[in-house]
Structures are given as C-alpha cells and as structure tokens.
Amino acid sequence: MRKIDHYVSGKRVAGKNGNYADVTNPATGEVIAATPLASADEVRDVIAAANAALPAWAATPPAQRAEVFYTFRDLLKSHAAELAPMLSDEHGKTNPDALGEIARGIEVVEFACGIPHLLKGEYSEAVSTGVDSYTLRKPVGVCAGITPFNFPAMVPMWMYPVAIACGNTFILKPSEKDPSVTVRIAELFSQAGLPDGVLNVVHGDKIAVDTLLADPGVDAVSFVGSTAIGSYVYTTGAAHGKRVQALCGAKNHLIVMPDADMDQTVDALIGSGYGSAGERCMAVSVAVPVGEATADRLVEKLKPRIESLKIGPHTDSQAEMGPVISKESLDRINRYIAGGIEAGAELVVDGRDFSLQGYENGFFLGGCLFDRVTTDMDIYRDEIFGPVLSVVRAKSYDEAAQMVDDHEYGNGAAIFTRDGDAARDFTSRVKIGMVGVNVPIPVPVAYHSFGGWKRSLFGDHHIHGMEGVRFYTRLKTMTTRWPSGIRTGAEFNFRRGSEV
Numbered sequence: 114m115r116k117i118d119h120y121v122s123g124k125r126v127a128g129k130n131g132n133y134a135d136v137t138n139p140a141t142g143e144v145i146a147a148t149p150l151a152s153a154d155e156v157r158d159v160i161a162a163a164n165a166a167l168p169a170w171a172a173t174p175p176a177q178r179a180e181v182f183y184t185f186r187d188l189l190k191s192h193a194a195e196l197a198p199m200l201s202d203e204h205g206k207t208n209p210d211a212l213g214e215i216a217r218g219i220e221v222v223e224f225a226c227g228i229p230h231l232l233k234g235e236y237s238e239a240v241s242t243g244v245d246s247y248t249l250r251k252p253v254g255v256c257a258g259i260t261p262f263n264f265p266a267m268v269p270m271w272m273y274p275v276a277i278a279c280g281n282t283f284i285l286k287p288s289e290k291d292p293s294v295t296v297r298i299a300e301l302f303s304q305a306g307l308p309d310g311v312l313n314v315v316h317g318d319k320i321a322v323d324t325l326l327a328d329p330g331v332d333a334v335s336f337v338g339s340t341a342i343g344s345y346v347y348t349t350g351a352a353h354g355k356r357v358q359a360l361c362g363a364k365n366h367l368i369v370m371p372d373a374d375m376d377q378t379v380d381a382l383i384g385s386g387y388g389s390a391g392e393r394c395m396a397v398s399v400a401v402p403v404g405e406a407t408a409d410r411l412v413e414k415l416k417p418r419i420e421s422l423k424i425g426p427h428t429d430s431q432a433e434m435g436p437v438i439s440k441e442s443l444d445r446i447n448r449y450i451a452g453g454i455e456a457g458a459e460l461v462v463d464g465r466d467f468s469l470q471g472y473e474n475g476f477f478l479g480g481c482l483f484d485r486v487t488t489d490m491d492i493y494r495d496e497i498f499g500p501v502l503s504v505v506r507a508k509s510y511d512e513a514a515q516m517v518d519d520h521e522y523g524n525g526a527a528i529f530t531r532d533g534d535a536a537r538d539f540t541s542r543v544k545i546g547m548v549g550v551n552v553p554i555p556v557p558v559a560y561h562s563f564g565g566w567k568r569s570l571f572g573d574h575h576i577h578g579m580e581g582v583r584f585y586t587r588l589k590t591m592t593t594r595w596p597s598g599i600r601t602g603a604e605f606n607f608r609r610g611s612e613v
C-alpha cells in the first residue's frame with residue numbers, strides 16, 4: 114500500500130507513530146493509499162521547522178519572494194496534467210473540473226506575484242512640526258491552514274501563497290481524504306526556490322488540528338470546512354490568542370424571476386447544482402422560482418436534464434459529474450433524500466438507484482431533484498453536500514429574498530432576471546457574502562476576496578485578495594523626529610498634532 118508522506122523542511126517525511134487513515138478512490142471504493150495521522154509531538158516538530166524558517170524568510174525582500182512565485186506559477190502550469198488525475202483519484206471529480214480548480218489556485222499565485230505592490234505602506238509627512246509617520250504591514254509569523262476535501266488543491270492555495278508572499282511561514286493540514294496533491298504541490302514550490310521550512314504539510318486528524326490551535330508557536334489559523342468544526346476552530350484558536358478566520362458551510366439559493374431566460378437559468382442550475390457532485394461550498398442547492406408558472410416551467414425543463422446527466426469516473430472524458438467522496442457521505446445524502454420524502458417534498462428525479470458497470474463499489478449517486486420543499490424541512494435547512502437540488506416555490510420576489518436572509522448560512526446567492534430593479538435591490542439587501550446576477554456561482558477572482566456572512570464565516574477577514582493580505586499581516590506604525598526638528602521642550606499634555 115502506498116504511504117503518503119508529510120512534507121517538512123523541504124523534504125518528504127514518513128509518519129512516525131504508526132497511525133494511518135485509508136485514502137479511498139471514490140469511483141471504485143478501493144483503498145489506494147494510507148495517510149499518516151500525526152501525533153502532537155510530530156506536529157510540534159513541524160511547528161519548530163516553520164519557526165526556524167521564519168526570520169530569514171520574513172527578512173527576504175518582497176521582490177525576491179515574488180521571484181519564487183513566478184517560477185512556482187510556471188511549474189504549476191506545466192504540471193497541471195500530472196496534478197489533476199492525482200487529485201481526482203482521491204476526490205473523484207472530473208478531469209476538467211480538477212484542471213479548473215488548479216487554474217483557480219494558480220490565479221492566487223499570480224496575485225501573490227504582485228506582493229511588493231500589495232505590501233506598500235502609508236507615509237504622512239509632518240504629522241507635527243518636524244515629525245513624520247509611516248505604517249508598514251509586517252508578517253504575522255507562523256500561519257496554519259486546515260482545509261476540506263472538496264478542493265484539495267485550490268482551497269490550500271487560497272491561503273499559503275498570500276501568507277508566504279507576506280513573509281510568513283506556513284503549515285498546511287489538508288483533508289485526510291485526498292491529501293496526495295498537496296504534497297506534490299509543496300514539492301513544486303521547493304523546486305521553484307522556496308527555502309526549506311517556509312511551506313510544510315502535516316497530515317492528521319483532530320489531534321493535529323488541536324495541537325496547531327493550542328501551540329504558542331502558531332500565530333494565525335485559516336480554516337475552511339464545515340460549520341460545526343469551523344466554529345470550534347475559531348473559538349479554540351481565538352481562546353489561545355491566535356488570529357483566526359474560519360470559512361464554513363453554505364446553502365446557496367438561486368432566485369428565478371418570472372422574466373428570467375429559462376434556458377440560461379436551467380444551464381446554470383445544472384452546472385452549479387450538480388457539478389462536482391454538489392460538493393462545492395458555492396453549489397446552488399436551492400432554486401426559488403417566483404410564481405407557480407415560473408416554477409412549473411423550471412421543473413419541467415430541469416427534469417430531463419438531470420435524468421440525462423453523464424456520470425462517471427474522472428478517467429471518462431464524457432463524464433459531467435463524478436462520485437461523492439465516501440460511503441459515509443453517500444449514506445448521509447441518502448438519509449436526507451429519505452427524510453425529504455417523509456417530510457412531504459416531491460422527489461421529481463430520484464438518482465438513488467444509479468449504478469455504473471465496473472464501478473459498482475463506487476460512491477455514485479444520480480442527480481436528484483425535489484420540488485415543493487418548504488423552509489421547515491431538513492433538506493432545506495441543512496447543507497446536504499451532494500447532487501440534490503431543492504425547489505422552494507415563492508409567491509413573490511419579497512418572499513424569495515426574505516428566505517435568503519432568514520437562512521442561517523450566508524455564503525452565496527444569485528438572482529436570474531432581466532429586471533435591473535429587482536437585481537439591484539437583491540444585491541443591495543441580501544445578507545450574503547457573494548452575490549451573482551445571472552451568474553450562479555459567483556466565486557470572486559483571486560484579486561477580490563472570498564467569504565460568506567452569518568454562519569458561513571467566523572472571523573473578520575475574507576480570504577485571498579486584499580483581505581488575505583490584511584489577514585496575514587499586522588500593522589506597525591513608526592513616528593519619527595530627527596535632531597534638526599524644532600525642539601518643543603518636555604511635553605506634559607496631549608495636544609492635537611503634538612502627542613508625539
């Protein structure tokens with residue numbers, strides 16, 4: 114059995130304590146590798162390596178740091194065809210989807226190439242007579258990232274390129290379900306010239322996460338994953354005096370106005386609801402048609418499209434959607450489907466008996482569509498994280514927009530309409546972090562920032578873009594006077610402009 118290594122101080126390092134977790138190919142159900150689960154001591158060794166690398170890296174001029182990023186970007190591009198199947202073997206997503214996630218990660222690396230510009234400070238001449246003041250952004254220190262299974266390449270790259278460009282060192286604790294690609298990418302970063310110990314990868318479970326959250330050698334923690342774990346990471350990390358951002362679960366609504374282009378809307382719902390088997394935090398999982406006639410037209414057009422989805426392993430170039438990540442996940446989704454039927458929703462498309470010759474042990478599920486879902490049902494309230502779309506019929510635009518606001522999650526939402534007034538009102542009023550107008554998955558590009566509201570994000574900063582730079586730096590403000598400045602004598606009282 115292939116054993117996955119940690120990556121510490123520029124080298125692959127085997128797990129030492131004998132604890133391993135199975136890594137499974139979701140298309141076949143076969144165990145294909147074993148990933149080490151680090152002990153607290155092993156994690157502390159990695160923290161020590163990241164601390165040892167910190168002073169030299171923090172002192173490296175930003176333009177020299179950027180040089181490494183230019184090479185890293187080129188290596189990622191030239192290795193994308195190697196990385197994508199490695200990722201999909203463990204995750205299950207289709208090859209174009211894996212290449213797409215790598216491309217979105219590369220965008221963040223490109224953003225990080227501009228770090229000399231992004232770190233420019235502020236300078237005020239003559240804040241008082243002969244006194245000048247300037248503010249710099251300094252690295253926070255050692256940063257940790259804890260990431261989910263659904264984007265094993267892209268989500269870590271939302272974090273460490275920005276953190277490292279800012280002069281921090283980084284410890285990544287990837288999902289134990291699909292960790293191989295993270296190690297290979299770290300290796301490419303070393304090949305690009307990143308000094309040893311600046312990016313480290315440690316595999317593990319709760320023990321590794323708890324060690325990172327409590328150890329004084331870690332200064333900041335970025336988390337992306339489910340809301341239950343994210344709120345724990347946020348409160349625990351903050352209680353240990355760390356800067357924490359935790360991006361969490363979602364239930365993204367797409368409002369369909371009566372004037373929407375129905376073919377465009379259906380295309381959008383198919384891609385955003387069923388792409389990556391619905392395992393995206395920006396997947397649309399609720400469609401809210403306004404008015405019965407709109408709803409009837411929508412469901413009528415969605416049904417045959419869902420029934421004809423091409424489902425298969427990533428090695429099938431025709432596949433539009435792969436399996437879900439694990440048997441546990443498949444069972445959980447099936448429980449939600451049974452619960453939805455029991456609660457009175459109408460299962461218009463039932464994907465539960467989907468099976469694929471040669472892949473009978475894979476975790477495949479056909480696309481499912483529920484109509485006449487109500488807001489008190491679990492299938493509406495909870496994040497299912499599978500290829501299950503719920504249609505909740507609204508009588509009016511106001512009722513639809515209110516529904517979006519009343520939901521506990523606030524990651525993404527979209528409105529499909531030709532009505533500028535409705536779109537403008539929607540974008541302005543909803544309590545949602547990322548909003549689309551005729552765009553179903555409004556994931557911001559790397560130079561904007563990604564993040565939700567409400568229980569979709571704990572902390573003060575969104576991720577990547579300028580918010581990433583703010584999260585991974587802290588301000589230092591200098592106030593300076595030179596002997597030729599006017600002598601004021603001893604100052605005993607605060608006065609405007611002369612507190613200095």
Ligand code: NAD
Nearest residue numbers: 259260261262287288319322338339342360361362363394
């Ligand atoms: P998860 O919360 O199960 O795992 C995330 C990370 O936390 C993993 O590294 C895991 O090892 C670790 N972890 C798991 N249990 C833990 C525990 N008890 N204590 C400490 N650490 C623990 O999430 P997942 O199933 O891997 O990913 C799916 C979730 O991620 C969904 O809820 C999805 O919406 C969310 N997600 C959110 C965003 C976003 O930007 N908001 C992006 C991608 C995924």
